[in-house]
Each structure stands twice: as structure tokens, then as C-alpha cells.
Amino acid sequence: MEFTYDAYKNLILLIKEHGYSFCDYLNYEKYDKSVIIRHDVDQDLKKALELSEVEHAMGISSIYFVLVTSNFYNIFSKKNREILQAICENGCSLGLHFDETQYCKIDENGWKEAVNYEISLLEQCIQRKVTSVSMHRISKETLEADRKIRDGKVINCYGKEFIRNHKYIADSRRYWKEDVEKLIREEQYKRFQILIHPFWYYWKGKSAKETLRSFCIDQAYRCYDELDKNIRNLNEFLEKSEVFV
Ligand SMILES: [Zn+2]
Known part of the structure; x- marks a missing residue:
């Protein structure tokens, strides 16, 4: 599958054609054949918003998992709170x-405390209940521990239920280990959890290198724009055109 919005739209159509319902972690049991679409937002909230617009236009909803501790984005900034709000308005x-x-180094209790703390922070930020947690680059130890979050009241996307009783497939590092379209077509599995990283998807196909390069450049310009808001007459020190020479 290509890393374009059109390819993603085709995947959505394929899932519908084969009789799967788009579900979330709480309601999938109501359906015979279910697909949970999960998005981990590792670098860029804007890309998440873009993908949620594609999904909204296709009449489906999914779940976007955002970091509270990212060095790339701050969910509490006004601009980003508006983006999160817009993702929700798109039905996600x-x-x-x-x-x-x-x-x-944290033990199991420390881990649970940290997750609890971050859930509270995110809930305060978005003014909504948080009912599921996914782990960023999950460690083998955490995966094997099958940890309950808030005594099982909050879903652990890497819990047994969603890894063993669902067919779990992901495009991590911009690579599908298995052919996702083939798996849907074969209908061998009744339940899927599909992880898609919005970061890699564009209207026009881009290579991994192009995607990463344009992200780095964009970040540098965004950094300049932020400095410009903070330092009066920034261009007396550094012109925008001088950022890349
Ligand atoms: Zn991640």
C-alpha cells in the first residue's frame, strides 16, 4: 500500500466492502467483523488533523493517540488545543x-502512576474523558506484562485482548510487515486493530527521505516564526532567508 491519502481511502473502501465495521476499543464486541483504526501521533499534530479530515469525508472515525511528553509538539499550546478540538469535530x-x-527507570507502580498522571493531564487539556492508552515504542517488558490501567477501566491497546484476539497490523517505520489489503480481502480474521502513523501520508506520494527532509525544514521555519513572535525585530539579527544558506 502506498503512503498516500488516496491509498488510505481505498483501504477504507476495501474494509467497508468486506463487511467490517469501523469500531473503537469499547464497542467492537457489538459487531461480527470489526476494525479499530488507531493513529499514533509521534511528531506532527497537523498531519493528524489532515488525516482526520480524510476520514471525516469518508464517513469513518478513528482514535488519535497523542503524546503529553513530546519534544516535537506541545498539546497545551493554543494552536494545538485547537487542532485537537478540530480532530474531535471530525468525529474522531x-x-x-x-x-x-x-x-x-520505573517499576510497575511507577509506570502506572506516570500513566495515570498523563491521562489526567490530557483530560484537563482536551476537557474530555480519556478511555484508551497506546505505548510509544513499547518495551518487551511492558508488552509482556499486559498491564491494567486504572484497574482495567482504561483500555491498554497492547493488552492481550487487542494483540492476541485481534489481528494487529501496523505501518511502523513506514513499513507494513504484512499486506494489509490482502488480509482484509481474505477475511480470515474477524477483528483487526490497524495502526497507521499519519506522519507518512500525503496527497502526493513522497519517499521516506522526502517526508523526513520536508519535516525537518518545516520545523526549522516554524522555529524561526516562533522566535519572531518572541524577539523584537528578529530579522535585524537573522533573516528568514538566512536560516538555510
Ligand atoms: Zn509512537
């Missing part, structure tokens, strides 16, 4: 993307 929901590496 939000979950916590938890990065355990942001904490020094």
Missing part, C-alpha cells in the same frame, strides 16, 4: 500515547 476521538522512556 483522542487517547494517550505514553512514552515510558521519558521517565527514569
Whole structure:
């Protein structure tokens, strides 16, 4: 599958054609054949918003997992709170993307405390209940531990239910280990959890290198624009055109 919005739209159509319902982590049991679409937002909230617009136009909803501890984006900034709001207005929901590496060595209790803390932060930020958590680059230890979050009241997307009783497939590192379209066509599995990273998708196909390069450049310009808001007459020190020479 290509990393374009058109390819993603075709995947959605394929899922519909084969009789699967688009579900979330709480309601999938109501359906015979279910697909949960999960998006982990690792770098760029704007890309998440773009993908939610594609989904809205296709009449489906999915769940976007956002980081509270990202070095790339701050969910509490006004601009980003508006983006999160817009994703919800597109009919999608939000979950916590938890990065355990942001904490020094933590035992199971420390892990649970950190997750609880981040859920509370995200809930305060979006003014909505958070009912699911996915892990960023999950460690083998956390995966095997099958940890309950808030005594099981909050869904762990890597819990047994969603890894063993669902067919779990992902486009991590911009690579599908298995052919997602083939799996849908074969209808061998009744339940899917599909992880898609919005970061890699564009209207026009881009290579991994182009995607990463344009992201780096965009970040540098965004950094300049932020400095411009903070330092009077920034261009007396540095012109925007001088950022890349
Ligand atoms: Zn991640």
C-alpha cells in the first residue's frame, strides 16, 4: 500500500466492502467483523488533523493517540488545543500515547502512576474523558506484562485482548510487515486493530527521505516564526532567508 491519502481511502473502501465495521476499543464486541483504526501521533499534530479530515469525508472515525511528553509538539499550546478540538469535530476521538522512556527507570507502580498522571493531564487539556492508552515504542517488558490501567477501566491497546484476539497490523517505520489489503480481502480474521502513523501520508506520494527532509525544514521555519513572535525585530539579527544558506 502506498503512503498516500488516496491509498488510505481505498483501504477504507476495501474494509467497508468486506463487511467490517469501523469500531473503537469499547464497542467492537457489538459487531461480527470489526476494525479499530488507531493513529499514533509521534511528531506532527497537523498531519493528524489532515488525516482526520480524510476520514471525516469518508464517513469513518478513528482514535488519535497523542503524546503529553513530546519534544516535537506541545498539546497545551493554543494552536494545538485547537487542532485537537478540530480532530474531535471530525468525529474522531483522542487517547494517550505514553512514552515510558521519558521517565527514569520505573517499576510497575511507577509506570502506572506516570500513566495515570498523563491521562489526567490530557483530560484537563482536551476537557474530555480519556478511555484508551497506546505505548510509544513499547518495551518487551511492558508488552509482556499486559498491564491494567486504572484497574482495567482504561483500555491498554497492547493488552492481550487487542494483540492476541485481534489481528494487529501496523505501518511502523513506514513499513507494513504484512499486506494489509490482502488480509482484509481474505477475511480470515474477524477483528483487526490497524495502526497507521499519519506522519507518512500525503496527497502526493513522497519517499521516506522526502517526508523526513520536508519535516525537518518545516520545523526549522516554524522555529524561526516562533522566535519572531518572541524577539523584537528578529530579522535585524537573522533573516528568514538566512536560516538555510
Ligand atoms: Zn509512537
